[in-house]
Amino acid sequence: MKISRLVPDESGIIAWPTLSVSKKSVVTVGVFDGMHRGHQALLRRVKDLATQHESFSVVVMFDPRPGVIHQYAAAHGGAEAGDADQLDDSLELMGIDDRLRFMRQIGIDQVFIIRYTLAFSAKSYRFFLGQLVGKLGMRTLVLGKDAAMGAGRAGDVKAIDTLAQATGVFELDVMDDLGPGYTRVPSRIIPDPPAQAGEPEDPTAGMTKAEYRAWSKKHDAKQVRVWSSTNARYLLSQGRITAANEVLGHCHCIDGLVVRGEQRGRTLGFPTANLDVNITGYVPADGVYAGWLVDLGESSGSESEDATRISAAPSMDARVAKGSPWRWAAAISIGTKQTYVEQTGLTERVVESYAISDDWLDLYGHTVRVEFAAFLRPQVRFDGSEDLSEQLKRDVEQTRSLTD
Template identity: 50%
Template structure:
């Protein structure tokens, strides 16, 4: 997949790459944060149409996410989001590199990454569609049912299709990317509101329609698509990584570089890899999880996978409540001496995959209690990941 990054000028205009006139393009546009099953449906349709018509398949995505740019401007008197590394999008499910890798795996030919700016966001959807037709030879625009684009998000499916019908320059292909309807997520983060809306969302909860409606009105919430980045983000924020994986079509992942720590885990018999160094991906709720640590060889790109007990949270047992960290105890194979092999992962780029929530973070009275619980968590992980 060929990747091109475009940075708008001060007026929001783009210098589009020369695609040539010998082929037209089937284009999908969006954030594709998480590349969940709804996104995958759009991408698959894009690839299928491109093959059918002998066209190139093109994905246009935005980095940073438009909502982050707009929110930053709102919070900083209309200022543009900084271009350097001083601002991290902690709400993004996937970093841009991960998104592009997943999109490439779907068979897309070209990816155009547009750095979203306020000036670019001020362009109308009519202007943007004209650019797609004139600059990259748009034949079919593939979008989800709730897609919107352009200034004020004014370009919805109906208005975009009206332009297509009037100009006959391109066609609109609408994909049902919503999954099994809509679900409600709470506006406040508490166990009580989450439990109440779980009952509202569950058709087998035993509630009548009237009871479900009353509980919904009582609990502040908003509707989101069942297949959406918003709902995946909510599930992860509650530690429900297995449910999030069903929507993503794979385990949720964060990536980062293994850095040195205080090596307290080694003294306890559980040496952990501290994953830090510009972590990419949404960090699930504090707790202990079963999953995988994937070590990526920096030279060959070869991957080695280890079942891992993963901890996210603060080290309150040792009086260090201020820093939220991710540590993974990789269950290494046994060596000739019958002991687990030592894994030297310092400086390695790693991927952490979350499979199942094991327990919340708790305060232990001492190291002995902690070690006993860690042993239990490791055995749970072996069983889950075997």
């Protein structure tokens, strides 16, 4: 799989390369955050059509997420965002590397990662699609039914289909509705840690229509697909890991650098891998979870602009695979260390994982992946180290059972 990063000029124009003077391409466009079941089905459709027509399978992906750029502009008087470091995207489900890894596994030929800018977003969908036809040889565009693109999101599937039929230079292939339909989620996603042990229940389950309408009004809820990044993000914010993983079709995960913490876990007999604050992926609601810890290898100490650094390396697939020697079941804690906060004065939110292993694991300076399988219990304050240690033993046994 070939990966190209393209940056629009100040006017929003992209210098697209020419893929071929004779071979056509089947293209899809989007962010693909989370790479949920709907995304996976869409990409497989692109691959299948490309194979049938002996064409290139092409993905045009935006980074950063468009919503982040527009939010930055709204908060800074319409200014264009500069470095990605300026941007706070705490709602991003999955990093670019993992999205690329999924695309490589599906068999996509070419991925273009477009640096999303305000100038680029101001271009009409007609202009954008004309570029894809002229430069990439697009013969077929594959989209979901709710897709929209171009200035003001004017290019919905109806408008694009009209353009395709009028010009005759490409065709639009619209994916049928996938998944179990629609649901409603609050328009503003606010993390709400579960108060009880065990997988949290759907708060709207069993509601009458009147109760559901009242709940929707109270939370200013909007309708979204069940298989959507927005719904997955909401479920994770409520600690509903099992439901979120069902939407994603894989375990939700976050990546981060292991740093030295207070090393209190070591004194309790449960040494943990503490993640640096710069975490890739959406951090679920505070609580204790069962899951896995995966050693992705020693960090180089700098972020590479080479998108193939992780995603295109077959060794990464080997590390994250089930049964990998770099993979361990783990009890995962997210939140402040309430038992010791009065003693230490530290109130920072911490992600730490205890890998269930007979061997001592020295992971300092390594990038690790934390995968979430189930919610175990909320964060609580214990009277002391002994009570906490006993609870940690129970957490570990429960984790063993759930990840066996």
